[in-house]
Amino acid sequence: MAARSAAQSKTGPSRSAAPSLLSIGQVLAKLNPEFPDLTPSKLRFLEERQLITPARTEAGYRKFSPVDMDRLKFVLSMQRDHYLPLKVIKGYLDDLDAGRQPELPGGAVQAPSMLSSERKLTREELIREAGANAMLLNDAVSASLIVPADVFGDDSLSVLRSLVELQRCGIEPRHLRGFRVAAERELGLIENALMPIARRKDASSRAKAAEMAREIASQLEIVRSSLIRSALTKLDS
Numbered sequence: 001m002a003a004r005s006a007a008q009s010k011t012g013p014s015r016s017a018a019p020s021l022l023s024i025g026q027v028l029a030k031l032n033p034e035f036p037d038l039t040p041s042k043l044r045f046l047e048e049r050q051l052i053t054p055a056r057t058e059a060g061y062r063k064f065s066p067v068d069m070d071r072l073k074f075v076l077s078m079q080r081d082h083y084l085p086l087k088v089i090k091g092y093l094d095d096l097d098a099g100r101q102p103e104l105p106g107g108a109v110q111a112p113s114m115l116s117s118e119r120k121l122t123r124e125e126l127i128r129e130a131g132a133n134a135m136l137l138n139d140a141v142s143a144s145l146i147v148p149a150d151v152f153g154d155d156s157l158s159v160l161r162s163l164v165e166l167q168r169c170g171i172e173p174r175h176l177r178g179f180r181v182a183a184e185r186e187l188g189l190i191e192n193a194l195m196p197i198a199r200r201k202d203a204s205s206r207a208k209a210a211e212m213a214r215e216i217a218s219q220l221e222i223v224r225s226s227l228i229r230s231a232l233t234k235l236d237s
Contacts, residue, residue, distance in 0.1 A: 021055065021063035030069070035076045037210070043072075045207040049086050051075050051093065078104075081154075085215045120151040130160035136167060143173040144180040190216050 022030070024040050031038050043062070046052050052072050054062040064072070071093070078084045082104075095102040121129065127137055140146040140163055146156050163173055190213050191198070197209045 020066055022069070023064075024062055027064050027069065027072070031073065031076070034073075035080070038076065039207070041207045042210070045211065046072070046075060046086075049090065051086060051090050079214055083214055083218050083221065085218050086211060088218075119154055119157075121153070121157060122151060126152045126157060126160060130157055130164055132160050132164050136160070136163060136173070139173040143177050145173055145176060186217070186220055189220070 024043060027043065028038060028040070043052070047054065047062070052064075052068055052075070054064045054068050057063060075086075075089055075093075078089050079086070084104075092102055092104055123137070126132075127134060137146065137160060140160060141148050145163070146152070146159055149156075166172075166176075193216060194209045194212055197205050197212065200206075
């Protein structure tokens, strides 16, 4: 299991296989096509948080094994695809390191699927896989629920599939325009909270601001989900 091997980065034999060790530049070259926001400062930040622990040469240069790469891809995928805070991801990996078999918070998909690259879908493929039609996609784009593009990712596919189900209940994309407004309002909250850090121009501050933004977004999602559950309870009473 890929996540299991990723969690055992300190005991596996691959650590000693010198030809397989990668420098920071080689890591970025391999991962930037999938994770364009990955930078040397972000790698150092993840190491400071003890999510990755690359080997060091006698001169102090970081060297990454294939196991380190698996673990790094897992961390980056969980941030990007599930907006999980680093402390949650670290807790999950710590449990794996200890030989336990934890479940990811919120019922997220298990680790192996998180390590796969996001698919790129044409407009026709997106419509077909979502079970939608061209009009629904056009309406979703008009309502700013899906960003117009030549190719679409898994996130757009998930949204369009949800819109198909909502349409069966009589809920159209135009009814959801307020979602975009609410998202922009939340973005404003996040930007205001991060303003003291965002004013600093060094790479370390930028990496810290990006991580804090994900942390805040995760907490806002918890509050939003709780409010919806509370409202549903009132409907049942």
